[in-house]
Structure formats: structure tokens, C-alpha cells
Amino acid sequence: MSHDLVISNGFLVDGSGTPGRHADIAVDGDIITAVEPAGSITAGTRTVDADGRLVTPGFVDVHTHYDAQVSWDPWVTPSSWHGVTTVVMGNCGVGFAPARPDQHDWLIQLMEGVEDIPGSALTEGITWGWESFPEYLDRLAEMPRVLDVGAQIGHGPLRAYVMGERSMDDGPASNDDISAMAALVEEALRAGAFGFSTSRTPLHRAKDGELVPGTNADERELLGIGAAIRRVGRGVFQFAPDHAYVPVKEWPWMRRLAALTGQPVSVNVNQPDSAPHVWREVMGLLDQAHQDGLPIFAQVAGRTIGILYCLQGSVHPLLFHPAYQEIAHLPLA
Numbered sequence: 001m002s003h004d005l006v007i008s009n010g011f012l013v014d015g016s017g018t019p020g021r022h023a024d025i026a027v028d029g030d031i032i033t034a035v036e037p038a039g040s041i042t043a044g045t046r047t048v049d050a051d052g053r054l055v056t057p058g059f060v061d062v063h064t065h066y067d068a069q070v071s072w073d074p075w076v077t078p079s080s081w082h083g084v085t086t087v088v089m090g091n092c093g094v095g096f097a098p099a100r101p102d103q104h105d106w107l108i109q110l111m112e113g114v115e116d117i118p119g120s121a122l123t124e125g126i127t128w129g130w131e132s133f134p135e136y137l138d139r140l141a142e143m144p145r146v147l148d149v150g151a152q153i154g155h156g157p158l159r160a161y162v163m164g165e166r167s168m169d170d171g172p173a174s175n176d177d178i179s180a181m182a183a184l185v186e187e188a189l190r191a192g193a194f195g196f197s198t199s200r201t202p203l204h205r206a207k208d209g210e211l212v213p214g215t216n217a218d219e220r221e222l223l224g225i226g227a228a229i230r231r232v233g234r235g236v237f238q239f240a241p242d243h244a245y246v247p248v249k250e251w252p253w254m255r256r257l258a259a260l261t262g263q264p265v266s267v268n269v270n271q272p273d274s275a276p277h278v279w280r281e282v283m284g285l286l287d288q289a290h291q292d293g294l295p296i297f298a299q300v301a302g303r304t305i306g307i308l309y310c311l312q313g314s315v316h317p318l319l320f321h322p323a324y325q326e327i328a329h330l331p332l333a
Helices: 101-115 119-125 133-141 155-168 175-191 219-232 243-261 278-291
Strands: 003-012 021-028 031-037 044-049 059-061 084-089 148-154 195-199 236-240 265-268 296-299
Touching: 003 031, 101 119, 101 155, 133 148, 133 175, 148 155, 148 175, 155 175, 155 195, 175 195, 175 219, 195 219, 219 236, 219 243, 243 265, 243 278, 243 296, 278 296
Parallel strands: 003 044, 059 084, 084 148, 148 195, 195 236, 236 265, 265 296
Antiparallel strands: 003 021, 021 031
């Protein structure tokens, strides 16, 4: 039998947990139709010799910030260069939808501060053509890409869209605010959003130093948004915590949220210098949650986080030193 495509002699790591092995892979149309020991499949309209190379399923990167780049870059680089076939964006409570026309510059400086993406690139690259989250998804669907993208609706743009300047205050959201945010989350999920994300860490700040809206949101607001996930019946609740305080401050409401929605709650887990052993406690809490049937999951970086340091950037080694704070407002020259 002749196949459309044969990938021969590659070292196959198939993701199942079984040991890697040399194999031939046959593809017909868009379906893998055979996987056999190397040298077994020889007839193919097209053959790719993968000798000396790894052959794997595509990687899914669940934590990215391509929310702007996907509106202009069909290659979604550099992820597409490294075997990633699906990216999930909209993490950490930041993104670009929903967006009122007068909030575009503010959303850009929010992303610039939190993720250190140059605001000039965002300003020049984004061609705004949406306001609601469903309109954002529709706009993204118009552009063919080399990989798949999944979007989450972020707490920052959502809270700013509903509450305006009040979204940056420490005061709690009103019942009407929460109902409006929940309705927009439900609308986004039904339109195809993967979930909702928020930030709870003081490290995430806009370029002007303001915290991401929702950083200090109370449990009433978080569970109100969770109720929208429950109504739809699907959707991840992802958040970036203040890592040193996950077990103390965050875990009780996380358990209540997971019980309410029945859907995955995904929390970033790092090893901060201020609490180098807290991850062990978090792992224990995760084990207990799973024993209790609560779908709480850790999101762990595949490598240490890298940061470009400079005094003109949003992060540098002197940032948290009191002596620097005394002169931080002064010009560099």
C-alpha cells in the first residue's frame, strides 16, 4: 500500500510515556495511519528521511502572551520554530479584549509593563478591529496560521471595560460590576475562549506602575466570575499568584472555586527566593485536592524565567532596594 507521506527512520517519542524508539510513520490525508518499526514502511508518494532526528507530537504551550502578535504574524514566531503546534494565550490577566476604543493605549502599556513586550511594537503591529471578545476571536479566525491558537479572557481588560477607572482602585467591585463581568466571561466562553485568567502578584504592573486590575479582587468577585464558567460547563481559570502566599492566602478560595465550577483551576508555581520551599507545600495541597476530587493543577515553567535587565526597562536588579526607590523618579541623565 502506498501512503501519501512516510516519515522514515526517525527516533519516535510519542508522548505516551513508553520509551523512544526508531520507527516509520505513515500519513494519509491528515491522519497518521501506521506506526511501524524503522524500515517497515517503504511506499510513499512523499518520503521524509528523519534519520538522526526526533519525531514527536506537536507541543502545546499553555502559557504564552501572543495576544497581540497573533493579529499580524501568521508564523507565531518563535514558537512555530520549535515544534509548538498549539499556543494558549491570555494568561496572567492581560490581553486586548474586550477593549473600548479609548482604552487601546492603556491596554498596550499594561502588557508592556507586565510582560516586557515593547509598546512600540504593539502600537505599530496591532490593527484594531474589535471591541468585544467574540469580535476579537472572529478577527483572529480571519488569518491563516501555521499553528493553532487558544485565547483566554483576561481580568485586566475585562475589569477595565466594565469598571473604567474604578478598575484600578483597591475598592471591591459592586454586585452589578460582578454580574457584568460574569456575563462577558460567559459570552467569551460560548464564543470559543479557553477560559479566564487573572493576576494576584504585585510583580505584575503596568508601565506606569499600577497593578493589573483585579490583583486584589475579593473572593466574591472571583467566585462570581467562576459562576459564569459553571453556567457554560467548561473553561479554565488560570492565575499568576504571589508565589510565597499561595498556600495561605489563595488556596481556600481556589478549592471553593474548583468545587463551584468543576473545571480546571491552573496556578503558576515557582520557587521564589523569599520562600524557596513553598513549592513543596503547594505540591502537598495539590495531592490533597486531587484526593478530594478538585481539579486544581500546577503550571510549571519548562525553564527558569529569563529577564532582560536595564534601567530603562520595567525590571532591573535595583528595583526593590529602598535606596534606589529614593531616586527612582529622577532622570537617568
